[in-house]
Amino acid sequence: MEQLIQQVAAGLANGAIYALVALALVMIYSATDHLNFAQGEMAMFSTYIAWAFIQTGMGFWPALLLAVLVSFVAGMLIERIILRPLHSAPVLSIVVVFIGLLAVFHSMAGAIWTHTIKPFPSPFPDVSFAGSGYIGPHQIGMILVTLILLAALFLFFRFTPLGLAMRAAAQNPVSARLAGVPVDWMLALGWGLAAGIGAVAGCMVAPVVYLEPNMMAGILLYGFAGALVGGIGSPGGAVAGGFLVGVLENLVAYLGNVFERATGVYVIGNGEKLTVALIILITVLTARPSGLFGRVTVKRV
Amino acid sequence: MSQLLEVRNLAAYYGQSQALHGVSFAIGLGEITTLLGANGAGKTTVLRAICNMVRTSGEVWFDGRPISGLATEKIAKLGVAHVPEGRGTFTSLSVDENLRIAAFTRGNGREVQRDREMVLGYFPRLAERIKQQAGTLSGGEQQMLAISRALMLRPRLMLLDEPSFGLAPLVVQEIFRIMRRINEEAKVSMLLVEQNAALALDLADEAYVLETGRVVMSGDAAAVKGDEQIRKSYLGY
Numbered sequence: 001m002e003q004l005i006q007q008v009a010a011g012l013a014n015g016a017i018y019a020l021v022a023l024a025l026v027m028i029y030s031a032t033d034h035l036n037f038a039q040g041e042m043a044m045f046s047t048y049i050a051w052a053f054i055q056t057g058m059g060f061w062p063a064l065l066l067a068v069l070v071s072f073v074a075g076m077l078i079e080r081i082i083l084r085p086l087h088s089a090p091v092l093s094i095v096v097v098f099i100g101l102l103a104v105f106h107s108m109a110g111a112i113w114t115h116t117i118k119p120f121p122s123p124f125p126d127v128s129f130a131g132s133g134y135i136g137p138h139q140i141g142m143i144l145v146t147l148i149l150l151a152a153l154f155l156f157f158r159f160t161p162l163g164l165a166m167r168a169a170a171q172n173p174v175s176a177r178l179a180g181v182p183v184d185w186m187l188a189l190g191w192g193l194a195a196g197i198g199a200v201a202g203c204m205v206a207p208v209v210y211l212e213p214n215m216m217a218g219i220l221l222y223g224f225a226g227a228l229v230g231g232i233g234s235p236g237g238a239v240a241g242g243f244l245v246g247v248l249e250n251l252v253a254y255l256g257n258v259f260e261r262a263t264g265v266y267v268i269g270n271g272e273k274l275t276v277a278l279i280i281l282i283t284v285l286t287a288r289p290s291g292l293f294g295r296v297t298v299k300r301v
Numbered sequence: 302m303s304q305l306l307e308v309r310n311l312a313a314y315y316g317q318s319q320a321l322h323g324v325s326f327a328i329g330l331g332e333i334t335t336l337l338g339a340n341g342a343g344k345t346t347v348l349r350a351i352c353n354m355v356r357t358s359g360e361v362w363f364d365g366r367p368i369s370g371l372a373t374e375k376i377a378k379l380g381v382a383h384v385p386e387g388r389g390t391f392t393s394l395s396v397d398e399n400l401r402i403a404a405f406t407r408g409n410g411r412e413v414q415r416d417r418e419m420v421l422g423y424f425p426r427l428a429e430r431i432k433q434q435a436g437t438l439s440g441g442e443q444q445m446l447a448i449s450r451a452l453m454l455r456p457r458l459m460l461l462d463e464p465s466f467g468l469a470p471l472v473v474q475e476i477f478r479i480m481r482r483i484n485e486e487a488k489v490s491m492l493l494v495e496q497n498a499a500l501a502l503d504l505a506d507e508a509y510v511l512e513t514g515r516v517v518m519s520g521d522a523a524a525v526k527g528d529e530q531i532r533k534s535y536l537g538y
Contacts, residue, residue: 161404164398168398168402171391172390175385175450176391177377178377178385178389180374180377180454182374
């Protein structure tokens with residue numbers, strides 16, 4: 001039982017990271033209908049930027065804040081400079097650009113900061129508390145940061161004129177223009193937000209997986225799975241999906257272990273976690289393409 | 302008389318094909334002008350060309366300044382509110398949110414709040430459905446919402462693309478009555494595109510008839526309505 005709780009707690013912590021990545025994916029997807037394959041590498045690059053700030057003697061939080069701001073601006077610039085000319089290009093061209101961006105950020109990080117694995121500090125105090133046998137302070141911190149970020153985004157989209165303008169631009173660009181919304185800038189803003197959220201995700205996961213150019217490779221896949229499970233159009237759904245994928249992968253591995261101990265037959269274990277994520281992805285795509293929380297728009301005809 | 306909108310030698314293109322061939326006309330301050338003509342004559346394209354939603358050449362002047370070449374959203378900000386064909390509803394947003402989108406452009410929260418009340422005064426049916434998802438509204442209600450969204454921009458000129466399309470006659474009458482009130486009370490000039498010529502000529506002061514992308518006929522709405530020759534050859538009734 002204790003082990004089960006431990007697994008669920010660890011799953012939630014991993015899920016927090018998947019949720020953040022999923023959230024970043026949703027920002028771009030809901031504005032432009034594109035899945036940004038470079039999201040993981042952009043987050044990794046942002047994490048290096050934060051690391052560089054920390055190396056100058058800066059504290060973790062100021063460094064994170066600066067990295068988020070730099071990433072936000074860079075994300076907007078990528079949209080304005082690289083993707084804007086592809087405005088009416090076929091989806092395939094855009095996919096190729098995403099893969100190009102992925103390669104560029106990957107090699108740039110390696111070239112600038114080398115491929116050596118670097119430790120990354122955790123901002124959360126290493127204290128023991130009731131229940132710390134199940135979950136560490138950094139894990140709890142990750143979950144809290146994810147939830148706070150989600151709440152902030154919810155408030156932004158729900159209650160600010162700019163948030164409403166972004167939703168309007170995503171939903172009906174032509175009508176949004178007629179209502180005076182500068183749709184092009186809203187798309188760029190979506191990219192900026194995604195890059196900023198990616199920076200947070202990177203800095204949260206780096207203390208766990210260490211900093212290196214490959215650190216986001218697997219995580220991006222889980223992020224996709226999370227976003228799809230939750231419904232790729234909905235931020236809340238993406239976060240719930242991220243947590244769900246995190247917990248599910250651990251539970252499946254746990255049950256596999258229990259089964260193996262009882263019968264001596266190895267069916268599934270820690271090694272197959274990524275497979276679980278992929279199975280989840282495929283199952284959701286076939287059975288419920290709009291995701292668990294995906295909104296099916298009601299339309300009167 | 303001072304002109305609010307002046308269109309000179311306007312041409313418009315969809316890819317290789319030219320849809321408008323040098324259209325010129327003007328709309329006086331406070332006037333309702335209607336564009337009539339058969340399907341495919343280029344009525345909708347004129348509205349799109351004014352808002353720079355298609356590739357154009359020629360000149361468009363609004364309130365004494367050239368607006369051709371400006372981005373669509375900037376033209377909207379200047380006070381040209383386009384109620385598009387098909388109503389352009391933000392289906393997954395609530396009625397209230399549909400109205401508040403304009404707040405982003407306007408900036409001033411208190412004025413937006415006041416205009417929201419003014420708009421709901423014109424369309425009490427929307428007030429009853431204020432929290433409802435806009436996609437669940439009936440066609441007539443969505444048309445009312447589209448006009449309301451346009452009004453929230455505090456426009457000086459409204460471009461209306463077939464507001465009667467697909468609506469029951471009683472609803473159309475209601476909407477046209479309210480359009481008349483908006484014109485008189487809020488001093489909004491209008492450019493009305495309609496298939497239903499009789500209806501449009503009743504409301505309008507001036508009329509232009511388009512045929513294959515050219516103005517073939519223009520004049521006082523009452524005169525056009527009275528001219529059996531024009532009615533028979535161009536308007537089909």
